[in-house]
Every structure is written in C-alpha cells, then in structure tokens.
Amino acid sequence: MFGCRRSWFFRVTLAAASLQRPEQRPRPLAARPAPRPRSQALGSLKCFLGALKMEITEMTGVSLKRGSLAVEDNDSVAPAEAAKRQKVSECCLTKGQDGLENDSPPSSENVPGLPEAVHTREGKKNSAAQLEVEEEEEEDGLSEEGDEEEEAESFAAMMKHGLTELDVGITKFVSSHQGFSGILKERYSDFVVHEIGKDGRISHLDDLSVPVDDEDPSEDVFTVLTDEEKQRLEELQLFKNKETSVAIEVAEDTKEKRTVIHQAIKSLYPGLETKTEDREGKKYIVAYHAAGQKALANPRKHSWPKSRGSYCHFVLYKENKDTMDAINVLSKYLRVKPNIFSYMGTKDKRAITVQEIAVLKITAQRLAHLNKCLMNFKLGNFSYQKSPLKLGELQGNHFTVVLRNITGTDDQVQQAMNSLKEIGFINYYGMQRFGTTAVPTYEVGRAILQNSWAEVMDLILKPRSGAEKGYLVRCREEWAKTKDPAAALRKLPVKRCVEGQLLRGLSKYGMKNIVSAFGIIPRNNRLMYIHSYQSYVWNNMVSKRIEEYGLKPVPGDLALKGATATYIEEEDVHSYSIHDVVMPLPGFDVIYPKHKISEAYREMLTADNLDIDNMRHKIRDYSLSGAYRKIIIRPQNVSWEVVAYDDPKIPLFNTDVDNLEGKPPPVFASEGKYRALKMDFSLPPSTYATMAIREVLKMDTSIKNQTQLNTTWLR
Numbered sequence: 001m002f003g004c005r006r007s008w009f010f011r012v013t014l015a016a017a018s019l020q021r022p023e024q025r026p027r028p029l030a031a032r033p034a035p036r037p038r039s040q041a042l043g044s045l046k047c048f049l050g051a052l053k054m055e056i057t058e059m060t061g062v063s064l065k066r067g068s069l070a071v072e073d074n075d076s077v078a079p080a081e082a083a084k085r086q087k088v089s090e091c092c093l094t095k096g097q098d099g100l101e102n103d104s105p106p107s108s109e110n111v112p113g114l115p116e117a118v119h120t121r122e123g124k125k126n127s128a129a130q131l132e133v134e135e136e137e138e139e140d141g142l143s144e145e146g147d148e149e150e151e152a153e154s155f156a157a158m159m160k161h162g163l164t165e166l167d168v169g170i171t172k173f174v175s176s177h178q179g180f181s182g183i184l185k186e187r188y189s190d191f192v193v194h195e196i197g198k199d200g201r202i203s204h205l206d207d208l209s210v211p212v213d214d215e216d217p218s219e220d221v222f223t224v225l226t227d228e229e230k231q232r233l234e235e236l237q238l239f240k241n242k243e244t245s246v247a248i249e250v251a252e253d254t255k256e257k258r259t260v261i262h263q264a265i266k267s268l269y270p271g272l273e274t275k276t277e278d279r280e281g282k283k284y285i286v287a288y289h290a291a292g293q294k295a296l297a298n299p300r301k302h303s304w305p306k307s308r309g310s311y312c313h314f315v316l317y318k319e320n321k322d323t324m325d326a327i328n329v330l331s332k333y334l335r336v337k338p339n340i341f342s343y344m345g346t347k348d349k350r351a352i353t354v355q356e357i358a359v360l361k362i363t364a365q366r367l368a369h370l371n372k373c374l375m376n377f378k379l380g381n382f383s384y385q386k387s388p389l390k391l392g393e394l395q396g397n398h399f400t401v402v403l404r405n406i407t408g409t410d411d412q413v414q415q416a417m418n419s420l421k422e423i424g425f426i427n428y429y430g431m432q433r434f435g436t437t438a439v440p441t442y443e444v445g446r447a448i449l450q451n452s453w454a455e456v457m458d459l460i461l462k463p464r465s466g467a468e469k470g471y472l473v474r475c476r477e478e479w480a481k482t483k484d485p486a487a488a489l490r491k492l493p494v495k496r497c498v499e500g501q502l503l504r505g506l507s508k509y510g511m512k513n514i515v516s517a518f519g520i521i522p523r524n525n526r527l528m529y530i531h532s533y534q535s536y537v538w539n540n541m542v543s544k545r546i547e548e549y550g551l552k553p554v555p556g557d558l559a560l561k562g563a564t565a566t567y568i569e570e571e572d573v574h575s576y577s578i579h580d581v582v583m584p585l586p587g588f589d590v591i592y593p594k595h596k597i598s599e600a601y602r603e604m605l606t607a608d609n610l611d612i613d614n615m616r617h618k619i620r621d622y623s624l625s626g627a628y629r630k631i632i633i634r635p636q637n638v639s640w641e642v643v644a645y646d647d648p649k650i651p652l653f654n655t656d657v658d659n660l661e662g663k664p665p666p667v668f669a670s671e672g673k674y675r676a677l678k679m680d681f682s683l684p685p686s687t688y689a690t691m692a693i694r695e696v697l698k699m700d701t702s703i704k705n706q707t708q709l710n711t712t713w714l715r
Helices: 039-044 046-053 079-084 144-157 225-238 253-268 321-333 365-370 412-420 441-449 453-463 472-480 485-488 498-509 516-517 525-547 570-575 594-605 656-660 689-698 703-707
Strands: 191-196 245-249 271-279 282-289 311-319 342-343 352-360 377-386 395-401 560-561 564-567 581-585 625-631 634-646 674-683
Touching: 079 634, 225 245, 225 253, 225 271, 225 282, 253 271, 311 365, 321 342, 321 352, 321 365, 321 377, 365 377, 377 656, 395 689, 412 634, 412 674, 412 689, 441 453, 441 525, 453 498, 453 516, 472 485, 472 498, 485 498, 498 516, 525 581, 525 594, 560 581, 674 689
Parallel strands: 191 352
Antiparallel strands: 191 395, 245 282, 271 282, 311 352, 311 377, 342 352, 395 674, 560 564, 581 625, 634 674
C-alpha cells in the first residue's frame, strides 16, 4: 500500500455494555449483547486511544510505518482565527460567510418521533489529565519505530490518570436505541476524511496530470544540475554561507542546455537570478540574489506569466500527517517559506485526509514532481487561480469510518444509524479538547482567566501523575527541586514543547514576569487553554439544559437569525426545532438563555472566581467575546452498510490512491466470520466525529474509562 513500510494492527473493542455499571446505563434499554471475553475485549483498546489523542489541535507527524486510525476533530479553523471572530461560532451560520462555519439552518419542523427525554449517565467527577506536549519532528517528518512503541506503552499508563466524560460534562444521549460493540481496527484505511469545500463539493484526489502551459520549463530542469551544484545553490539561496554568487561553468554546453540551466535555477531556487558571463574565455552561468533576503519569501513577480493565476491550487492526499507538518515538509522540499501556502482548515494526523491547498507562484509541474520523492503524500487536481484559500471557507468534512466485528444485530444497527440520521447527536466538545493526561487544559485556561499566573506556571511545569517521557519527568523534577528555569531547560532535549517554551520565557524575563514568559508560547497554543475552558463550561451547561428541558425548544432558549442570537418566545416556540437551539460559550459579547440555565452559567463561573458580567481580561488576547454553538447536530449525507468478511487485515473500502492505481474495490461474501459497519457522514466545522460514534455505540469515549480496565496492547 502507498507509503507503508510495515503493518501493525491493533484492535479496540468499543463495548458499550461492558463499560457501564448497571446504574449508569441509559434507560430504558433492552438487554445488551453479551460482552466479549475480558482478555479479548480489554486487550484491544489502543486504537481508540490513538483516535482520541488524534483530535487534539496540537499535532505531530510520523511515517506510515503502521496504519493509524483517527477519529477526527472537525474543528478546521485555527484558534488564532477563531479568536478574531465575533460572536457567531460553531455550526451556526448560513452558507457563504467566509471565515465562519457554514451550516445551513435546519428545517424548523419537528423531527417525527423525537424523544422528549434523554438518557443520562451519572457518576462522580474527578479532574486529572495531562496537557499534550508537541514533539519536535525529524526533518523528513519521519520518526523512529522504537519511539512509536515506547509512546504506545507509556500512553496507556498515562491514561489511567486521565479524564472521563463525566469530568468534562459529557453525560447525555439523545436517543433510546440499544448500544452495541464493535472494533475500530488501527488501520489508516479504516478512517478517511475528505474536506468539503465552500462550493459544497467533497474534495477527491482523482487527477495527477499537470495543466499544459507553454511557459513551464521542461522536465530537464530537475536533472540538469549536479548534486554539488544543487547544494551550493541551496546554501546561496538560504544565506548559509558568505558567498554572494555561484558560478557554473557551461563552456562546452549548447545554448539550449544553458537555457535549461537558467530555468532550473530560477524555478528550483526562488529568490535567485541568473546571468551568463565570460571569464577568461570560458562561459559561466552566475546565480545571485536579486533582492536580498526578502526575495526568498516573495517569489519574483517578473518570472511568473501575467496570464496565469498567481496561486496554484491542488488537492493534497496525506497519510498520518497533520496539515502543518505536511506543509512544512512540502516547503522544505520546494525550498520556500511555509507562509506562502494557504488552506481552508487543518486536518489532524492519525487518518487519511484529503484537502485543498493553495501555494503562491509555485508551478504545478514542480508540485507534481514531489510525488516522485515523498512518501505519505500525493498531490494532484492542479489548477491556477487568482486567489489563495482562507481559513474557515470550508463547509465541513466528510468521514468514512469502519467499525469492525460488530455485535449488534442488523435491526440494532438500523435503529442506531436511523437515529443518527434523523435526530443526530449532542454537539459536545470531544475529550480531545481537554488534553490527554494529568493536567486538563481547561484548568490552565481557568487560571489564565483568573489572572493567576503563578498557578498557570505551576500547572504546566509541576510533576504530574502517570507515565510520560523520561526527559519530561527529569525536567519537572528539576523544576520542583530548584525552581531554576535554566537548569530545568537543560533536562529537555526537545525545546519546542510547551514546557520548554515556558522555561525559555522564564529564563529570559525572570520569575517575576510570568505573563511575558508565558507569551513566548505561540499564540494559538495559549488561546487553546482558554478555549478549552469555554468548551468545558459549554459541555456542562448543555447537559444541564437537556436534563432540565429535554429535546424540545422552550421559551427562553436561544436561536440564530442570521448572525444574531434571539430569544425563542412562548408564541413562537412551535416554529423551532431542537436543531435550531444554540447555547453560548461564555464571553462579553453574548447573551444567555432566559430560563434556569442562565443562572447555572452564573453559578459555575462564580464557583471558578470569574465574573460572568465582565469577561474582559487585562490582557486583550485573553478577553473572551464568546460565541454560539448548536446543541444538536444532524449529520448530512449519512449512509451505512453492514458487510461480512473473513480476513481482519483487509481494507474494507478503497482510498483515492487505490482508485488512481486501479485497485478493484473489495468484494464481500454474503456470509463471513466477522461483520463490520461502514459509516459515511458529513459534519460541519468544529464538530467531533467521536461524539457521533459515541451516540451510535452508546459508549463512553474517554480514554481513562477504558484503560482503567487493565488495558493490554495487542500487537
């Protein structure tokens, strides 16, 4: 298979019945199918852990040494962009509003058969999770197998100290169907995400051809230069030495070959110009900088045909890479700055994902050449356009997910999927929003909003429960012992993690200026903490709203009219459905419902020493304007089928690359040893596929809930 050096298969049993004590199960429910044997069921959980871990917005890249399943956070807009937005947020606006979620308002008619009450899982809360640390990647985007294995072992231990759904307010289901169990194979081919563009079309990689352009250089540009010449030119381009020019002798070359060399240098090394000179009777092509260091970031205007659009748009197919890692790899191979790329949304790592990318003044020919030298990627569907892409322009993502070895009957599956299609699921922020272990991100966000900077520093740097990488343990121990940022920093071989960035800031600004030290951390990462706190509040309030009023709109609820939230009045309540109701993320520019839940917001924030009437922060970046989010999401384009199969290792559907390579689709027997549920559905931006799968299977998606059952890994 494309880009795969070896295949690891892990299994996870999503056994809803076995994960809930009798008093926790949603009622009324018929008797659930008998759980699989404990050793089999509990030894198969790693895949889902990886899937949950994937949805964290901080993402890292690894090679396709093994297939990796993902359950993707459909939050496609960067936190920095989201912070600039005004109050209308997730999944609320009509189509065509750039930079905002573009879900069309659903029908105002009530859904037939919609249950008035929901089923809840009660339990005791605890709070312990760990902020995920960004790992520094190797230059080629690949990581060692041993690191992957060590991470897999330690991840289970860390999760024993992690969060449950109850900890973050996820307690309700919307439907009464009976849950069942299934297996999510740890194969990248079991989870595929296709971006839905602003025109509503699903992105597919189905054409590798390059647009014909008479002004494009020939293929010879990639082979005409020697390796030594390429190295010297790259060092010149990147100002890696003191040379001001590079001379290439072309005394015996034809005029045609000299022309190709000129083209090769200008095409492969943006920022360099060329000229031909005679030196002591010999001809040389001399490469030099045309406009200093700025030329590297700004490709030459005069070298790009005026008749051609300035941006080359293409479809990027990637395996096991997040969007930013992929762009960093592409920019490295193209020898350009990453900021000349644009995209509509970020896609997380542990999946096969297909999305549109645009790049400034790089030819389709150069991009297509990368297909010969990069694994994990395919680039195609090239076109030249006048404009770049903008964050938030997408309408969402389309998911194809396989649940293997399902235990539910055909009737149970039919009931579960019909419920997902007709009613939907509660639009909770998934577990991935709140970090992975030991210190939940919302606790850090709460401390920021409280202006408790010593607590912020302590939460990020203090020793924490659970296993984590040895150098982080040593760093935390050193910090606890000495409170010396420089000494603790020396324990870290990886400086790009949040801990390393904060320690660098403390070394630079001192312990009395934690605010500036914290500012060393990239803005997106800092805002992640306060957005996590907003999400934590929202989840809890939505559970209370559904518990109090069920799944019908009531007077005092909020709905959107265009970009404005308005109250649902008594006389208008029958004009709305539950799919119209929104709830606010706390902030200074939102209104709250006019019923009991308004007071619940106030009580929760007051308990956290925050003033709901004053969500502005002394530091502008941390002032929360708030936003609105629909409480129920109904997926679009929902389809499913139950298939029989015998070999647990075979893929159950073709990817875009499979289709390009002419691979025939899998053929299924009428009967087989196993049964699988193949699900297709589309979600708007900023919704979580894990929450849709949770509703189908009626299971707790938290990692802790599963690792508490003495998880062992199957390899």
